[in-house]
Amino acid sequence: MTKFLGGTEELVSLLEKELPTLGLKKENCIEMSWIESAVWWDSFPNGAHPEALLGRKLNSAKFLKRKSDYVKTPISKDGLEWIWKKMIELRQTSMAFNPNDGRMNKISANATAFPHRQGNLFKIEYSVNWEEPGISAEKNFTIQIRRLHSYMTPFVSKNPRRAFLNYRDLDIGINHHDNNSSTKNGRFMVLSTSITTSTDW
Numbered sequence: 001m002t003k004f005l006g007g008t009e010e011l012v013s014l015l016e017k018e019l020p021t022l023g024l025k026k027e028n029c030i031e032m033s034w035i036e037s038a039v040w041w042d043s044f045p046n047g048a049h050p051e052a053l054l055g056r057k058l059n060s061a062k063f064l065k066r067k068s069d070y071v072k073t074p075i076s077k078d079g080l081e082w083i084w085k086k087m088i089e090l091r092q093t094s095m096a097f098n099p100n101d102g103r104m105n106k107i108s109a110n111a112t113a114f115p116h117r118q119g120n121l122f123k124i125e126y127s128v129n130w131e132e133p134g135i136s137a138e139k140n141f142t143i144q145i146r147r148l149h150s151y152m153t154p155f156v157s158k159n160p161r162r163a164f165l166n167y168r169d170l171d172i173g174i175n176h177h178d179n180n181s182s183t184k185n186g187r188f189m190v191l192s193t194s195i196t197t198s199t200d201w
Helices: 008-018 034-041 050-054 077-090 102-106 135-151
Strands: 063-071 094-099 122-130 161-163 189-192 195-199
Touching (some): 063 161
Antiparallel strands (some): 189 195
């Protein structure tokens, strides 16, 4: 699944030119407004009213962990097939590819604060969700997403390995929000075996 900011006809025409082997047809697409897409991505059925987003269950608990990477060189077909096999073994984890190249390269760094620009083909969001409370469930699911993140090491940015700051991945580190916080603490690196991870400001 993916989201294209534009009309169906524009998308089909574009992919016929740029990626004809995909064979995308108009009937493969669902056209909707941006707010309708936000409702749809939150797992509500197609056509649900946006007010559905306000119906939060305050006493319910859902648990999740997110991690991220940036990809600078294309991943081969063999590489992708190897990744899919590893994900099937893990069972519960998922990945989303978010393109950061193209249009972002044309927007000045002074126009909007976003550090991940030219040179990054796309961002990977690793995700895992669970509903069972308790330390055992937390350990099981966080181990899975950390393994997937580790498997992806050969395919992603290196020296440093970049991450998307807003995911608040506690494996990278935390800010203490006290007198000990500093830009030096915010821009830190974790060296674990041969893997380097950092926030990239």
